[in-house]
Amino acid sequence: MIIDFEKIEETSSPNFFGGEKEYRSRMFIDEHGKIVKGRLIPGASIGLHTHETNYEVMYFIEGEATVVYNGEKMKFSPGQVHYCAKGQSHTLINEGSLDVVFFAVIPNAP
Numbered sequence: 001m002i003i004d005f006e007k008i009e010e011t012s013s014p015n016f017f018g019g020e021k022e023y024r025s026r027m028f029i030d031e032h033g034k035i036v037k038g039r040l041i042p043g044a045s046i047g048l049h050t051h052e053t054n055y056e057v058m059y060f061i062e063g064e065a066t067v068v069y070n071g072e073k074m075k076f077s078p079g080q081v082h083y084c085a086k087g088q089s090h091t092l093i094n095e096g097s098l099d100v101v102f103f104a105v106i107p108n109a110p
Contacts, residue, residue: 005026005028008037009026010024011027016046016047017047017048017091018048019047019093020043020044021041021043021045023039023044025039032108035104038101038103039102040092040099040100041094042099045093045094046093048068049090050088050089051084051085051089053086056090056104056105057081057083057084058083058084058102058103059081059104060079060080060082061103062078062099063094064098064100065093066094067090067093068091069082069084069088070090
């Protein structure tokens, strides 16, 4: 199977999980979960949330991302991966001047 994110419409989610500005994404969704190419403009964030029934893997493609994972603030650069385990909490923040672009896999996502 090939997933071509350029052929999937980009959607905008203002204040996603209570975050700042908007989260833009292109998503492939099926009964097994979500595969996402996400983007945060400078100053945007995805609000703090807990993965109660699944986990999330995020691979950073562009920009410098800040992740707060279980209260610990971490910086991510392109080529690095953030793993949020089941039952854990995280938030993603773009504190830089360039867009943060990432690829995420969320199995069993509603």
